[in-house]
Amino acid sequence: MTIVATGKAASSAAPSDKGVGPLLRAWRERRRVSQLELALRADSSARHISFVETGRSRPSEEMVLRLAEHLQVPVRERNALLVAAGYAPHYPETPLDSPALDALRQGLERLIRCYEPYPAFVVDAVYDVVAANRGMTMFLDSIPEFLLRPPLNAMRLTLHPEGLAPRIRNLPEWRGHLLAQMEREIALHRSEPLRKLYEEVAAYPVPVPDPEPGREPTDAVPYFALPLQIEHDGRTLSFVSSISTFNTPMDVTVAELAVETLLPADPATVKYLQTQLT
Secondary structure: OOOOOOOOOOOOOOOOOOOHHHHHHHHHHHOOOOHHHHHHHOOOOHHHHHHHHHOOOOOOHHHHHHHHHHOOOOHHHHHHHHHHOOOOOOOOOOOOOOHHHHHHHHHHHHHHHHOOOOOEEEEOOOOEEEEEOHHHHHHHOOOOHHHHOOOOEHHHHHHOOOOOHHHEOOHHHHHHHHHHHHHHHHHHHOOHHHHHHHHHHHOOOOOOOOOOOOOOOOOOOOOOOOOEEEEEOOEEEEEEEEEEOOOOOOOHHHHOOEEEEEEEOOHHHHHHHHHHHO
16 A cells, blocks of 8 residues: 555644743643753753743743653644744654655555565554555455545544454454553643544444354463454454654654554464465
């Protein structure tokens, strides 16, 4: 699947009308860091941090970026902090289909293609799929058209009762894992679109997968992580998930991309995929 731009922002956060101080205080409290601890990390003083948060002192552009770094503020939100402080955004937000990101797109496409026959895909900050390999698209057979219309959303596709959910043999456990993952992302990024997506998918009714003929309810394979156990063409395949992001991104778009790979969790899954896609 060719990488495409979704055109959807990850966060609806806007600069505070009260300036940068309340925003910085909110991030500090979210990270559970005291003014003194933040001051020590940022080579400043608790007095100066207090003055910034209350609006008595306007931080320099360099100070805003330094505080944001030590508070682990997402790149998109760092721009919001700068604008609230009266500065221009520091990080560009380049469309994914821009020629400037040709090398990135080509690299991601090679990466997930080389992972075949195992599933791999790339998502943005609201889990819209921007690329997927053949190992992933093989699971899209019989999925209703309305779930496949762009932008295809990984969470909606997985948890919708007409999507992959009925095929997932351990749906309660996997659903709980995905919802907890989204909760962590919402706490980190303050993303309104992600919060709305969470509310949507959390409200889906949970279908009960049909028991697989000829297989005991418990599996003797000693999994080393929570597996995704999913049915395909009458067989149950087992995977564990790994998610990769870019280190020290300098662009909002790049910062919000994640590559998810599904590693076969047992020999039977390896053998089946190799016969299907090779």
